[in-house]
Amino acid sequence: MLNRLQAVFIDRDGTIGGTDEVTYPDAFQLFAFTKESLETLKNAGVRIYSFTNQPGISRGEATITDFRNELYSFGFDNVYICPHQLEEGCSCRKPSSALLIQAAQEEGLELKNCAVIGDRWTDMIAAKRAGCMKVLVTTGSGKKDLSKFQSHQFFGEWLEAAPDYVAENLLDAVNWLLK
Structure with a gap:
């Protein structure tokens, strides 16, 4: 278990x-429980970071500034974005742990004392590679990815990236992490 939760990386x-x-x-809407979830982490002294793949940036459909401004407005302490498409073969796109490692270096974090919350198995793999706690939410793609795991459609490293906790949503994940 974590010694002291320093930070949470959230997809x-x-x-x-x-x-x-x-x-x-311009069209993104938060879930009803998101603001409470982020405030709960901040009130507990836990830093919160956005951790996201946004390939539309490299296609010119939005700018990295658009995403950064939006995510900072939600209360994130810092934002880590991969702007590349899968085909570009970058080193920062999840399931790579490069963004987590970058954040640890910039923010002075021990990744073993951090958690990743996400709805995709690529989030779980990145967390595993970095040594973070892994929490899968069943919102978004979470139910679908959990079903693939449970029906043995994942192999090798994908199978080994089982979440430490499966949460109904972000608030459930946050409450579990802070217990």
Whole structure:
């Protein structure tokens, strides 16, 4: 278990709002429980970071500034975004742990004392690679990805990235982490 929870990295689409599809900042809506969830973490002295893949940036459908401004307005302490498409073969796109490692270096974090909350298995793999606690929410793609795991459609490292907790939503995840 964690010694002291320093920070939580939270995915965007399907985790804090929106759906399992990318919704751009001008149309994105938070889930009803998101603000309470983020405030609960902040009140507990836990730093919160956005941790998201946004390939529409490299396609010119939105700017990184659009996403950063939106995520900061929700209360995130810092924002870590991969702006690349899968085909670009970058080193920062989840399931890579590069954004988590970058954050740890910039923010002075021990990743073993951090958690990742997300709705996709790629979030769980990135967390595992970085040594973070892994929490899968069943909003967004969470139910679908959990079903794939439970029906043995994941192999190797994907199978080994089982979440430490499966949460109904972000608020459930936050409450579990703070217990």
